[in-house]
Amino acid sequence: MISNFDHFLLYASESEKTFQFLKNRFQLTTLIPLTNYGPFQSGMFAFQNGILEILWYENKTEKEEMNFPINQFVGFALQSDLDLTKTKRELENLEFTVSHVMEQKVFNAKKEEVVISEIVMLDRFLGDFQTFFIEYKSDDLRKKFEELSKTSLWEMKSFILETANPEEIRNGFLRLGFKQVDVSFVFESNGIKVKIQKTLSQNCISSFVIQSKGENVDILQVLKEVNGYR
Numbered sequence: 001m002i003s004n005f006d007h008f009l010l011y012a013s014e015s016e017k018t019f020q021f022l023k024n025r026f027q028l029t030t031l032i033p034l035t036n037y038g039p040f041q042s043g044m045f046a047f048q049n050g051i052l053e054i055l056w057y058e059n060k061t062e063k064e065e066m067n068f069p070i071n072q073f074v075g076f077a078l079q080s081d082l083d084l085t086k087t088k089r090e091l092e093n094l095e096f097t098v099s100h101v102m103e104q105k106v107f108n109a110k111k112e113e114v115v116i117s118e119i120v121m122l123d124r125f126l127g128d129f130q131t132f133f134i135e136y137k138s139d140d141l142r143k144k145f146e147e148l149s150k151t152s153l154w155e156m157k158s159f160i161l162e163t164a165n166p167e168e169i170r171n172g173f174l175r176l177g178f179k180q181v182d183v184s185f186v187f188e189s190n191g192i193k194v195k196i197q198k199t200l201s202q203n204c205i206s207s208f209v210i211q212s213k214g215e216n217v218d219i220l221q222v223l224k225e226v227n228g229y230r
Contacts, residue, residue, distance in 0.1 A: 001090045003176040004188040005156075006077040006134055007044065007051035008208070013070050015041045015056035021226065022054070022219065026210070029152045031145055037106050046148040047210065048155035049190040071223045073159075073205035075130025077119070078176070084135035088120045091133075094175050097124045099132075125172055126163065129203040153212045156192050160207040162199035170196050 012018035019034045022045070031051060034043030040057040080087045084101060091098045099121035105113050115137050122131040136142060163169045170186060173194065178186040187193040197206075207218050 001087065001094075001177050002081040002189065003078050003133075003178065004190050005050050005192055006079045007053050008073060008156075008159075008205075009053050009055055009075045009077070009130060011072050011074045012054050012056055015043070015054055018071055018223070019043050019054045021223075022052075025222070026212075026217070026219075027153055028052075029148050031141075031148055046145050046152055048149050048152045050156045050192060051145060052156075071220070073208065073220075075126075075132070077132055077134040079135075080133060080177070084118050084120060084133060087133050087135075091120065091122070096122055096172075096175075099123055126169065126203045154210045155212075156190075157209045157211040157216060158193035158195060159205050159209065160195045160197055161203070162197050162201075162206050163203045164199060166196045166198045 010018070016034055022028055023030065028045040029047075031044040031046040032042070034041060034054065040055060042053060042055045044054075045052045080090075082090060088098055088101060099119075101118050101120055103115045104117045104119060105115050107113055117134050117136045119132045119134045122133075125131045161169070166184075170180070170183075173186045173196075174180060178188050178194075180186050181193065184195050184197070185193050186196070206220070208220050209216055209218050211217075
C-alpha cells in the first residue's frame with residue numbers, strides 16, 4: 001500500500017483571524033473559504049503538494065480552551081492507492097488498530113445533510129492526535145485542488161512530529177508505504193518529510209515548514225511571533 005498526506009488539520013480558536021492572517025501573509029491559495037458548519041468551522045488552502053485545513057470545533061470544555069494553544073495541529077488525513085474498503089483491510093493486515101468506516105457529513109445550501117467523505121481512523125497510532133485515511137465522495141474537491149495547486153506559490157516541505165515512541169511511529173510510517181531518509185526522517189511520494197523526535201509530553205507537531213522560491217518558513221513559529229497568537 002502506498003500512502004501520502006491528503007491534508008493537515010490546524011485547530012484555531014480564532015479561526016477567522018488565523019485564516020485571514022495566513023492567507024494575507026503568505027498569499028495562500030484558497031481551496032475552500034472559511035465556512036461555518038454549526039458545530040465546527042473549516043477552510044482550506046491549496047499548496048503545490050498538499051492541503052492545509054484551518055478548523056475550529058466547539059466540543060472543548062472551557063478549561064481545555066484556556067489551556068489549548070490558539071493555533072495547534074491536531075491531526076492529519078492520509079490517502080492510499082487503494083479504495084477505502086481495501087485500505088481498511090490492508091491496514092488490518094498490517095496489524096494497525098482501525099475504526100469502522102465512518103461518514104463525514106455537512107449541510108449544503110439547501111440545509112440538506114450530505115455525505116462529503118468517508119474515513120477510517122488509525123485508533124492507536126498517535127493517541128489523541130487524529131490520524132485517518134479519507135476517501136471523498138465527489139471528485140470536485142480533488143479536481144479543484146489539482147487545478148489550484150498549479151498556481152500556489154508554496155509547497156509543504158517538512159514538519160517535526162514529537163512522540164513518546166519515535167521508533168514505533170517511524171516503523172508505522174514505513175509500513176504505510178513511506179520511505180526512510182535516515183533514522184529520524186521519513187517522507188512520502190509528494191516530497192513532504194517528517195522528522196520524528198522523542199517527547200515526554202503529548203504527541204504533537206512542533207514545527208511545520210513551507211517553502212517558496214528562496215524562502216523557508218515555519219508557520220507555527222510565525223503564528224507564535226505575531227501579536228495575539230501563541
